[in-house]
Amino acid sequence: MGRVMRTKNWLVLVVLAVATMAVAQQPASAPQNPQVVSTTQPGPAQSGPAQTNLAPPTTMDQVVDRVILREKDLIKFLSPRTPIVETYLQNLTQDPQLGPIPQDDHYFLGRMDLSDSIDRSDYLQDKGKDEGMEKHLLGGLTKKFKFQYQPLGFSWMIFADRNDFDRQHYDFHYARREFLGDVRCLVFDLTPKKDAGRGRFLGRIWVEDQDFSIVRLNGTYAHPSRNAYYFHMDSWRLNLLPGYWVPAYIYSEEGDFTAGAKNKIAFKAQTRMWGYNLKTSTANDELTNIRVDSVKDDTPTAQDASPLAAEREWQQQAEDNVLERLERAGLLAPEGDVDKILQTVVNNLEITNNIELPRPVRTRVLTTSPLETFSVGNTIVVSRGLIDVLPDEASLAMVLAHELAHIVLGHNLGSQYAFNDRMLFSDEGTYQNLGFKHIPQEEAAADKKAIEMLKASPYAQKLDTAGLFIRALQVRAPSLSALLQAHLGNNITENGTVTRMAQLAVSAPALDWNKLDQIAALPLGGRVKLNPWDDKVEIVKAQPVAITSARDKMPFEVTPFYPRLARYNTANAPAATTAATPTAPATTANASPTPTN
Ligand SMILES: [Zn+2]
Numbered sequence: 133m134g135r136v137m138r139t140k141n142w143l144v145l146v147v148l149a150v151a152t153m154a155v156a157q158q159p160a161s162a163p164q165n166p167q168v169v170s171t172t173q174p175g176p177a178q179s180g181p182a183q184t185n186l187a188p189p190t191t192m193d194q195v196v197d198r199v200i201l202r203e204k205d206l207i208k209f210l211s212p213r214t215p216i217v218e219t220y221l222q223n224l225t226q227d228p229q230l231g232p233i234p235q236d237d238h239y240f241l242g243r244m245d246l247s248d249s250i251d252r253s254d255y256l257q258d259k260g261k262d263e264g265m266e267k268h269l270l271g272g273l274t275k276k277f278k279f280q281y282q283p284l285g286f287s288w289m290i291f292a293d294r295n296d297f298d299r300q301h302y303d304f305h306y307a308r309r310e311f312l313g314d315v316r317c318l319v320f321d322l323t324p325k326k327d328a329g330r331g332r333f334l335g336r337i338w339v340e341d342q343d344f345s346i347v348r349l350n351g352t353y354a355h356p357s358r359n360a361y362y363f364h365m366d367s368w369r370l371n372l373l374p375g376y377w378v379p380a381y382i383y384s385e386e387g388d389f390t391a392g393a394k395n396k397i398a399f400k401a402q403t404r405m406w407g408y409n410l411k412t413s414t415a416n417d418e419l420t421n422i423r424v425d426s427v428k429d430d431t432p433t434a435q436d437a438s439p440l441a442a443e444r445e446w447q448q449q450a451e452d453n454v455l456e457r458l459e460r461a462g463l464l465a466p467e468g469d470v471d472k473i474l475q476t477v478v479n480n481l482e483i484t485n486n487i488e489l490p491r492p493v494r495t496r497v498l499t500t501s502p503l504e505t506f507s508v509g510n511t512i513v514v515s516r517g518l519i520d521v522l523p524d525e526a527s528l529a530m531v532l533a534h535e536l537a538h539i540v541l542g543h544n545l546g547s548q549y550a551f552n553d554r555m556l557f558s559d560e561g562t563y564q565n566l567g568f569k570h571i572p573q574e575e576a577a578a579d580k581k582a583i584e585m586l587k588a589s590p591y592a593q594k595l596d597t598a599g600l601f602i603r604a605l606q607v608r609a610p611s612l613s614a615l616l617q618a619h620l621g622n623n624i625t626e627n628g629t630v631t632r633m634a635q636l637a638v639s640a641p642a643l644d645w646n647k648l649d650q651i652a653a654l655p656l657g658g659r660v661k662l663n664p665w666d667d668k669v670e671i672v673k674a675q676p677v678a679i680t681s682a683r684d685k686m687p688f689e690v691t692p693f694y695p696r697l698a699r700y701n702t703a704n705a706p707a708a709t710t711a712a713t714p715t716a717p718a719t720t721a722n723a724s725p726t727p728t729n
Pocket residue numbers: 534535538570574575578622
């Protein structure tokens with residue numbers, strides 16, 4: 133743990149000359165703003181506009197031409213957009229028992245401008261270790277090297293070659309047909325031509341066989357210069373709107389743990405993109421929302437609010453402001469089914485503890501990976517990453533109980549956000565302008581109250597798993613400081629030690645990696661699926677896979693992406709998803725609270 137980053141081994145740089153090149157694009161007829169509408173037309177009518185008037189290709193050469201055309205069309209279609217890019221990276225160290233495990237980690241969150249050259253602006257402005265490390269690593273090196281830890285280094289992998297994806301620069305070799313999920317694909321191996329220059333894609337692409345859009349890229353970039361290095365990547369796209377496959381996930385991994393290997397780097401990294409459909413400017417949209425409304429409140433009881441009622445109105449206004457602002461920044465998922473699951477657990481806690489609040493408690497999901505929670509007004513917010521790693525419903529109840537306790541105890545934060553001027557900041561300024569951190573005394577009081585509530589709840593007999601989760605977190609916390617850095621709420625750990633709900637660990641069984649039926653924490657990404665186009669979240673429906681060794685547990689770790697690809701129609705029909713075997717939170721909808729007192 134500790135001062136990780138043996139920096140000499142980490143001089144991993146990328147020559148990103150391509151990123152600064154001028155953009156040469158084919159004219160394409162994609163509309164700037166196609167709406168996601170429920171389309172009922174079957175067949176080619178849903179295809180992107182570039183498909184019009186194109187006859188089906190009859191030779192492999194014609195297919196390649198179509199692939200090139202589609203890729204240029206996608207680049208053009210995405211150019212006005214500024215999706216959010218999140219990269220979470222874990223450096224690995226070899227554990228004799230568990231294999232490669234995280235040694236330390238890094239987190240990046242930014243908006244990527246997909247217009248001319250791929251660029252980004254950063255949400256994380258703090259002077260934390262990452263910036264210091266970046267400077268340290270770049271010290272003495274020329275600026276023309278791009279620092280690979282920047283999300284840019286990962287996110288540029290969304291296209292094979294942004295500027296020169298054509299026959300002049302690449303040889304296309306047809307390999308075979310293959311299904312990825314429900315989608316039949318043509319597989320091509322791409323090799324850059326001899327004189328194509330540095331930084332050209334080298335690897336394999338999967339192309340769906342109707343419109344010939346690339347749906348997956350897997351490989352690296354060729355001919356790094358001295359002291360430079362290109363990472364390997366596996367980049368996936370999803371058919372989230374008619375005719376377009378949108379870059380969604382990139383997995384990168386390096387490292388060789390065979391005996392005697394002299395690898396200099398070992399890491400795993402997940403990059404996620406979302407917020408494609410976020411509005412970049414709200415001025416015009418807001419005008420359309422103005423309603424001319426002459427209706428007056430004529431009910432006989434209409435009158436001024438009492439002081440307490442006014443206070444509650446005020447808190448409600450602050451709460452609404454904050455949630456609306458976070459959603460607009462792409463950091464909060466729209467209300468949806470995951471909220472209902474969280475709400476069910478909250479209800480179970482409330483009913484069994486006879487908690488009655490003037491307003492119902494709501495729950496929402498942060499779209500980001502770091503493990504954090506906070507509450508504003510009567511809304512509890514939990515991050516996607518935290519829901520992912522929780523092993524079961526009781527541990528989810530533990531997380532929610534802490535925030536519910538703040539609400540019950542009246543630890544209300546955020547009323548300053550009822551002033552609307554405080555909502556006027558750029559999306560990138562969200563973390564600098566919003567914050568919901570309680571003082572230590574309130575944290576301790578919330579933990580105490582939460583444990584009381586849990587012990588009176590249907591989860592009272594299942595708190596062992598919640599305690600085990602805390603124990604597992606305690607073991608990994610020193611290596612996961614980026615994952616555990618809260619950006620809006622209180623940290624769950626302080627200086628590598630779990631502080632939140634730590635008391636539950638005391639009575640929990642001992643952590644035993646070799647005990648295969650003891651699942652203390654899950655890998656990231658296993659529970660919550662985030663739609664990159666509209667930011668909606670849903671619970672992943674995946675068949676559980678049997679764990680056969682301690683190395684299968686991978687608590688808090690990143691793993692490769694393997695989304696089940698589907699075409700737009702089926703991807704959006706909930707019935708089309710595979711038979712669910714709900715584990716943990718998914719079952720909470722059926723949980724029946726059994727009052728115990
Ligand atoms: Zn708290």
